[in-house]
Amino acid sequence: MSDALVQVQDLSRRFDVSAPWLTRVIERRPRQWLQAVDGVSFEIERGRTLALVGESGCGKSTVARVLVGLYAPSAGQVLFDGRDAHAVYASADALALRRRVQMIFQDPYASLNPRWRVGDIVGEPLREHGLAPDAAAREGRVAELLQSVGLAAADGAKFPHQFSGGQRQRVSIARALATAPEFLVCDEPTSALDVSVQAQVLNLMKDLQRERGLTYLFISHNLAVVRHVSDEVGVMYLGRLVERAPTRRLFAMPRHPYTRMLLDAIPSLAAPGRARTPVQGDVPNPLQPPSGCGFHPRCPLANARCRAERPVLRAVDEGGVVACHAVEEGRG
Incomplete structure (x- = not known):
């Protein structure tokens, strides 16, 4: 039996980005679709962390929103606990x-209601899910949650603008933990923070x-962060997974050219004199x-x-999979 809590099977999500109906009729233009996620599959075992990395626009955040139910999949399936x-x-x-499934959003400045006190923000999930029978119980639970993320119980009386970016993200984490979830989707939770606060x-x-x-x-474009937090890494490009492997193996022996x-x-402390190789070229138009x-x-x-045949994910050494003809044929 698989110990996977989350199983994503051939997940796809596309968006209608067509011009307005009247414009299409006058200009005789067809409807236009953006394939944001295209046939992504992975599993996450209980108590483990899978990181998805890739350049902006590769579909990472769309996968995250499908998993928490903010978007419905266009095709494929998401299984949670079977x-x-x-x-x-x-x-x-x-x-x-x-x-059981909660999300930590990217921007701690935009994801907290500036008109609410922190106690109300963290206590809202308790109220909505009926997890605190009365206001006193809710207040006590909010104090516990704030203390669990390194804040003081008295901080519940403050507004979000009275906190730094790192403290705001701690409030977001406390809110996500309020329902005692099993699975957290973290959409670049540290990208808006200073390095020390990260x-x-x-x-x-x-x-x-x-x-x-x-x-x-864990969704990120920062590979240094990914190396620190993840057990397994999936690399996405143009809506598809091109490589997935245990973190240590992927950083030691990456297979896909991307x-x-x-x-x-990435700059290396072990080789400070080595010239950095910039990422070549631009991401193609996803349309x-x-x-x-x-x-x-x-x-x-x-x-x-x-140029003619789309590669599929194939198993390689040490538990990894890669979608690359060059790797399959031993060309690189």
Whole structure:
């Protein structure tokens, strides 16, 4: 039996980005669709962390929003504890599932209501889910949650503007923990913070994971952060997973040319004199993706097969999978 808490199977999500109906009629233009996520599959075991990385616009945040039910999948399936999550979200059991799945958003300045006191922000999930029978019990629980993330109980009387960015993100984490969830989707939770504050928040999240047995999906474009927090890494490009492997193996021996390109751009303390290799080229227009492998216009190993045939994920050494013709044929 699989110990996976979350299973994503061939997940796709597309958006209608067509011009208004009248414009399409006058100009005789067809409807236009953006394929944000295209056939993504992965599993996350209980108590583990999977990180999704990639350049902006590759579909990471769309995957996150599908998992928490903010978007419905266009195709594929998300299983949570063996049940179809989106069938549950549409049923009478939706509230019970939402207690078990919570999200930490990217921007702590935009995700907290500036008109509410912190005590009301953290206490809202308790009230909505009926987890505190009265105001006194709710106040006591809010104090416990604030203290669990390194804030004081008295901070519940303050407004968000009275806190620094790192403290605001701690408030967001306390709010996410209010329903005692099992699975947290973290959408770049430290990208808006200073580097020193990032380390504090990441260490807090790791401590909470150990104490509570939490399962994380961690979305980031910062590979240094990913290396610190994750057990497994999935690399996304143009809505598809191009490589997935245990963190240590991926950083030690990246297989896909795109993964190698991302890692080559990171400064190294071990080799301070080494010139950084910038990520080459630009991401293609997702409305007009390239034929075959989506990475072939930027890939130094591309050949005619790469331009004509889309690769599929294949198992490689030490538990990793990669979608690359060059790796399959031993060209690089």
